[in-house]
Amino acid sequence: MLLPVPNSHFLLRPPRKPIYFSCSLSQSNSFNNQKWRTELKNLSTWGIGGPCKYFVQVFHQNQLISAIRYCNEHSIRFMIIGKGSNCLFDDMGFDGCIILNGIELLKTIEPGLYRVGSGYPFNRLGVQSATEGFTGLEFAGGIPGTVGGAAYMNAGANGQETADTIDCIEMITSEGEYRTLKRSDLDFGYRSSPFQDMEDLAAITAVTFRLEFSESARRLQQEYLKRRKFTQPVGERSAGSVFRNPLDSNISAAECIDRAGLKGYRIGGAMVSKKHANFFINCGGASSQEMLELIRLVKETVFKGFGVELKEEILYVHPFCKDKNSKRDGQTNFGK
Numbered sequence: 001m002l003l004p005v006p007n008s009h010f011l012l013r014p015p016r017k018p019i020y021f022s023c024s025l026s027q028s029n030s031f032n033n034q035k036w037r038t039e040l041k042n043l044s045t046w047g048i049g050g051p052c053k054y055f056v057q058v059f060h061q062n063q064l065i066s067a068i069r070y071c072n073e074h075s076i077r078f079m080i081i082g083k084g085s086n087c088l089f090d091d092m093g094f095d096g097c098i099i100l101n102g103i104e105l106l107k108t109i110e111p112g113l114y115r116v117g118s119g120y121p122f123n124r125l126g127v128q129s130a131t132e133g134f135t136g137l138e139f140a141g142g143i144p145g146t147v148g149g150a151a152y153m154n155a156g157a158n159g160q161e162t163a164d165t166i167d168c169i170e171m172i173t174s175e176g177e178y179r180t181l182k183r184s185d186l187d188f189g190y191r192s193s194p195f196q197d198m199e200d201l202a203a204i205t206a207v208t209f210r211l212e213f214s215e216s217a218r219r220l221q222q223e224y225l226k227r228r229k230f231t232q233p234v235g236e237r238s239a240g241s242v243f244r245n246p247l248d249s250n251i252s253a254a255e256c257i258d259r260a261g262l263k264g265y266r267i268g269g270a271m272v273s274k275k276h277a278n279f280f281i282n283c284g285g286a287s288s289q290e291m292l293e294l295i296r297l298v299k300e301t302v303f304k305g306f307g308v309e310l311k312e313e314i315l316y317v318h319p320f321c322k323d324k325n326s327k328r329d330g331q332t333n334f335g336k
């Protein structure tokens with residue numbers, strides 16, 4: 001069965017060259033009439049998504065390598081997720097393996113230099129570092145993702161970006177090799193990182209952050225948190241900003257949507273937030289199709305009204321996608 005594919009960012013890992021190893025995965029859903037299953041709606045901040053075929057949670061780098069190798073060996077498509085704060089899963093689920101990242105190590109190498117596991121909550125790191133008197137990650141205080149997700153997306157807010165604080169990144173390649181990359185070898189941009197197009201990336205496993213001392217870090221962070229609470233629908237089911245801000249225009253995505261009169265616009269359980277127009281809310285029971293339809297309609301309306309072509313920041317995960325689309329802004333090859 002072919003599902004319509006939106007012009008969205010797509011995520012998938014094609015089966016890769018097998019590498020020896022062993023590990024067991026839980027087969028988790030109704031694809032095979034198992035008694036229990038893992039629902040992706042429970043793994044995403046949007047609360048949307050059907051069952052995944054295989055599911056494994058990893059707590060150590062070695063377990064992650066094992067899981068990846070197992071998937072390769074058995075030609076199982078896989079994807080690694082953190083807090084699911086930037087993903088839209090389909091109601092049909094994912095016909096592959098979801099690897100939930102629980103690698104939460106944190107080591108202070110020297111004051112201001114933190115080596116952090118990629119599954120560590122980014123907001124916890126933000127609060128911890130600012131409380132210890134270091135600047136650079138104040139913005140992370142309210143961000144519901146993981147350190148790995150933040151590096152992958154180059155998360156940012158309040159004029160700060162993850163990339164500005166990175167010293168080096170440790171990753172595993174699809175061949176199962178460890179690699180350490182220095183910040184100076186990595187080219188980041190607005191919501192973009194070299195990892196998004198890296199053909200042989202399996203996963204980011206740890207990030208080392210280098211921060212400067214600042215007496216006002218925690219105070220600044222509290223201001224950011226206050227502003228966030230005032231301007232964003234904190235506590236409601238969202239995935240943060242749905243669209244990136246257009247780089248070639250002075251107007252933000254939120255402003256375009258707001259000016260188009262779409263705040264509060266609703267399709268089924270999916271609604272444009274009344275508080276912040278670039279946040280879409282699952283008001284209860286929203287289906288993936290309703291959310292996709294809302295995204296499509298908003299894009300169309302904004303384009304007709306302002307000639308601005310909005311690009312998604314969120315990542316849509318198609319249940320049966322077979323090919324890899326490494327171009328984040330392009331159409332998927334699905335169905336070909």
Ligand SMILES: NC(=O)C1=CN([C@@H]2O[C@H](COP(=O)(O)OP(=O)(O)OC[C@H]3O[C@@H](n4cnc5c(N)ncnc54)[C@H](OP(=O)(O)O)[C@@H]3O)[C@@H](O)[C@H]2O)C=CC1
Nearest residue numbers: 081082083084085086145146148149150153155203204240
């Ligand atoms: N500024 C804000 O207020 C907000 C920002 N965000 C940001 O969105 C991002 C979402 O983080 P999170 O919830 O953890 O991510 P998700 O669980 O939503 O995963 C999104 C994608 O990121 C990639 N990814 C995640 N972890 C890793 C890893 N360890 N190694 C390689 N790739 C990884 C994967 O892509 P693939 O499958 O292609 O490898 C994954 O599919 C963060 O950057 C977060 O800061 C989210 C909400 C609000």
Ligand SMILES: C=C(O[C@H]1[C@H](O)[C@@H](CO)O[C@H](OP(=O)(O)OP(=O)(O)OC[C@H]2O[C@@H](n3ccc(=O)[nH]c3=O)[C@H](O)[C@@H]2O)[C@@H]1NC(C)=O)C(=O)O
Nearest residue numbers: 157158231240241243244245252254255258275276277278
């Ligand atoms: C939430 C995310 O990050 C957020 C980050 O938290 C905030 C705070 O710095 O700045 C970005 O939002 P943003 O560009 O919408 O920032 P805001 O300051 O809220 O709004 C920008 C402009 O739009 C206007 N605005 C905002 C909301 C709205 O409903 N209507 C409106 O007109 C604001 O008045 C302002 O002039 C990030 N989003 C992107 C896509 O860059 C995320 O990435 O998921």
